[in-house]
Amino acid sequence: MVRRAERWVFSAVVLLVGLAVLAGTFWLVWCLTGARIVAAAGIGPVDGVVAVSRCYYTTDFEGNGTGIDCQGWYTPAGAARPERTITLSDAKTSYPAGHEVDVRLAAGRAFEDSPFTLFKYGTFAVILLAMGGALASWLLYSAWRGEAGADGFMVFCLGPLAAVIGAVPVLLIVLGVRALLR
Structure with missing residues (x-):
C-alpha cells in the first residue's frame, strides 16, 4: 500500500513539473521569438x-x-x-x-515581410522547443509510468516530439512562400 501511494505522489509531482516545463518552454519561445516571427511573416x-x-x-x-x-x-x-x-x-x-x-x-x-528573418527566428524557436519538449516529454512519460526510466522513451516521447518539430519547418516554409508572393 505504501509503495502505491509513493508512486502516486511521484507521478503527481513529476506531472506538475513536466507541465510547468512545457508551459515555460512555450512562454520562452513566445517571448524571445513570437513577435518577431509574426512581424516577419507579415501577419496583421x-x-x-x-x-x-x-x-x-x-x-x-x-x-x-x-x-x-x-x-x-x-x-x-x-x-x-x-x-x-x-x-x-x-x-x-x-x-x-x-x-x-x-x-x-x-x-x-x-x-x-522577410522569409530570411522568418527562417532565422523560426529555427531558433524550433531549437528551444526541441530542448524544452524533450525534457517535458521525459518528465511526462515518467509520470505516466510512475517511475523514472528510459524504457519505451523513444516511442512515447520522441515520436510525438519529432512530429511537432517536423511540422514547424513546414509552417515556416508556407509563411515564407506567402511573404515571397507579396
Whole structure:
C-alpha cells in the first residue's frame, strides 16, 4: 500500500513539473521569438512606414555577416509626419536613401515581410522547443509510468516530439512562400 501511494505522489509531482516545463518552454519561445516571427511573416496590419536614411551590413562577434540593417524615420500608419528614428532589422536588400518600406514593429525594431528573418527566428524557436519538449516529454512519460526510466522513451516521447518539430519547418516554409508572393 505504501509503495502505491509513493508512486502516486511521484507521478503527481513529476506531472506538475513536466507541465510547468512545457508551459515555460512555450512562454520562452513566445517571448524571445513570437513577435518577431509574426512581424516577419507579415501577419496583421502594417504598423507604419520607414523612410530609409542609410543601410549597413551587420556582423556577429566573430565578424561573420548576419544581414543588412537600415536606419530611418518611422511614420506610424495614418500619421502625417515621422515620429522617431528606428532600425529596420534584417532588410531584404540595401535600400537607397529615401526609399519607403512598409513595416511591422516587434521588440522595439521594425521588420518587413522577410522569409530570411522568418527562417532565422523560426529555427531558433524550433531549437528551444526541441530542448524544452524533450525534457517535458521525459518528465511526462515518467509520470505516466510512475517511475523514472528510459524504457519505451523513444516511442512515447520522441515520436510525438519529432512530429511537432517536423511540422514547424513546414509552417515556416508556407509563411515564407506567402511573404515571397507579396
